[in-house]
Amino acid sequence: MKASALDSQRPWVWKTILSAVAVTLTVTQLWRVDHGAGVGKLSTIIIMMSGTSIAVWALWREYSRVGKMRGVEQAHSQFLAAAETSLDGFGLFESVRDEAGRILDFRVLYVNANIERLVGQSRSELLGKTLCTVTPMKASGSLFGRFCRVVATGESLNEEFPVSTANIKASWLQIQVVKLGDGLAITFSDISGAKETQERYEHLAEFTDSVFQNAPFSIVTTDTQGMITAMNSEAEKLTGYRREELVGKASLTRLHDERELLGRAVAIDSAATLEEYGFEVLTAGAAVGEMEEQEWTLIRRDGARTPINLAVRAVTTPSGQVSGFVSIAFDITDRRQMMEYVTHLATHDQLTGLTGRALLQDKTVQTVELARRYGTKVAVFVIDLDHFKRINDSLGHTAGDQILIEAAQRLSRSVRSTDVVARVGGDEFVVVMPDITTVDDVEQCAANLVARLAPEISIEGHLVHVTASVGVCIYPDFASDAKHLLKRADSAMYAAKENGRNQFQIFSESMLKETAERLTMEHALRHALGNKELSMHYQPQISLTTGRVTGMEALLRWTHPRLGSISPSQFIPLAEETGLIVPIGEWAFMTACCEGKALRDELDMDLTVSINLSPRQFQQKNLVHVIEHSLSKSGLSPDKLQIEITENMLMVNSEHVLDKLQRMRELGVRISIDDFGTGFCSFSYLLEYQVDRLKIDQSFVKKAGTDANAAAVVRTIIAMSHGLNIKVVAEGVETDEQMRFLLRRKCDEAQGNFIAKPVSQAEFCEVVRRYANNPSAPESEPVSGLVR
Ligand SMILES: Nc1nc2c(ncn2[C@@H]2O[C@@H]3COP(=O)(O)O[C@H]4[C@@H](O)[C@H](n5cnc6c(=O)[nH]c(N)nc65)O[C@@H]4COP(=O)(O)O[C@H]3[C@H]2O)c(=O)[nH]1
Structure with missing residues (x-):
């Protein structure tokens, strides 16, 4: 009897067949229904169809018609529910045999919705067709042979294979084939995703392994106790050990200097022992999640010591447990040498x-x-x-x-x-x-x-x-x-x-005393300006040609309420060293310009005002501005201001000096070289810096009358200056003899106690007037007829 005829005549028969299959598949449950409910009995008969196919006849004998129908439908719907809700493809196949009983193919009896999706064909297209016609399977192929074997032996088959057929929407399938009567129940699982993930992992593992093996630095992995679990070829090169000698056999501490390890361990815990702390010292930071990086000494297999940079990192499980450590090291011998070289250079x-x-x-x-x-x-x-x-x-x-x-x-x-x-x-x-x-x-x-x-x-x-x-x-x-x-x-x-x-x-003790005095003076000097303890004195300068007063040199004076009058030669160097000369110098400039202008006006004489500029002041960035400001505020004409610098200042930093002097000259200010002859300034500098005046140092003036060498120096300075069109002033003139000498040598101007001592602004007019009335009556010894 054909299935279609059965179907048309007794619709429940087909359902019963499927139910029988379901019974076989879910036998435990239905058997319980059979006995537990006690409403019917199931009989199955295997029917040969024209010798070519086998069908299963399953008969559900009911004790009552209603019970029978209910049982069949219940089993059927349970099967369908199970099959259709399965996440896999599921199908039932009956063997199609030839007359000799050999399996030629498997006919599709049932497929679930997932099979439809998998092969892209509807159930109605698939049912009744054979496996070899709906899949790329060949009856001559080995898989087909293994299917037949399942039917023959009853041993189930579980296989995975790649799929390359376009109409099957999976790249990898896993099949589970079980014998079912004279046929097969096959579960198709799409494992494409799992396979892709697996492949990715395999690739990743391969890549990681390749990185590990080919890394240009030594990599050694250990377990949590320090036992070496792997090492790459660079580690072999660096340590001199082959991996078989260390992996699983030695602790990472084997590669380290014991004393160094112990030294660092003791720094953490004074009672530390090498056994207890050796590995912990290496991984202390890594164990708490840090990337531990330090310099260590590696002990190679041959005992040689190599400085290394070692970075240790913990390997953790997904739950955060430390499962081991990875240590990456490289030789820093070259770097050390370079550092030593650089440090040597720097130090x-x-x-x-x-x-x-x-x-x-x-x-x-x-x-x-x-x-x-x-x-x-x-x-x-x-x-x-x-x-x-x-x-x-x-x-x-x-x-x-x-x-x-x-x-x-x-x-x-x-x-x-x-x-x-x-x-x-x-x-x-x-x-x-x-x-x-x-x-x-x-x-x-x-x-x-x-x-x-x-x-x-x-x-x-x-x-x-x-x-x-x-x-x-x-x-x-x-x-x-x-x-x-x-x-x-x-x-x-x-x-x-x-x-x-x-x-x-x-x-010595006396120098220590001097130092203490210096400290006291330094402290006092810091307050001198604020306490108005500073003042300016003025010393007249005269022309040796006319005998008239031509100008004045402004000289700082400091009178401390307790320390008394302090000499500039004491406090000026101190002010220089402490930098106090900058504010003091600014004040001196302004005061000298204002008082000098007032004296000029009061005396109604064309007097120049000379002001000293010390080396530290010369470095002052806004110096030119300070001078400009003093000039504009005082109203003193720039060409009446003589700035006195020492010759050594010209030689400090030529370009820098040249620029500042140039800017001063642009203001119209005149430049004098003070204490000339004591430094190492050559006449070429005087030309280069366009100096207006030279002041012969008083040490030469003092000896000029008695010492032939000093006299020669003074003579030479005067002669050469005149050749360069530079005026010469002799300073520190104390005696009549010196004055005569200077006159004979045609020195242009003179200044000194012989003419007049430095005096306050208030006294200056009186001194000048007295001198103008009686130029041959100097303060110390009167000498007449010298100055004309
Ligand atoms: N023995 C002797 N000395 C005489 C005679 N005539 C003048 N003097 C002294 O010689 C010094 C001349 O000043 P200097 O060479 O520029 O040497 C100055 C100058 O370098 C510096 N100085 C003075 N006032 C200032 C100032 O306002 N600013 C700066 N930067 N330095 C100053 O202090 C130095 C010493 O100044 P002072 O003690 O006032 O000493 C002054 C003056 O009092 C004399 O006939 N015999």
């Missing part, structure tokens, strides 16, 4: 290779700290080459450099290797000697340094004689810390210079 003088200023300070601090701890003494020697600038200027910088190198070598050879020898400025060196026992030792060392530097140096065929002035200070005798030690040794060096150079001076 040492390039010319001489000696310690530089910053490092000297650190080393002095350390030395003093050690001396404090062990109760020893430290001596600091500040060594300054005498007249080095003059040598440098006359012989050139290359020769100057050679002298400095030779001096550095001589100094290094004169001290112990543990002493620090530093170059801290152009021609200034410092030696720090620890473990000094007596002051006698220090004196001997200082004398030795002076003597060692004294022999002539042969430079480019010249024999150059370079001497040095050495200042020494001893810790703890005269300084309680490194800063004061260096500062006081420096003061002692200046004292040595003042005493005549080429000698040493040890900082």
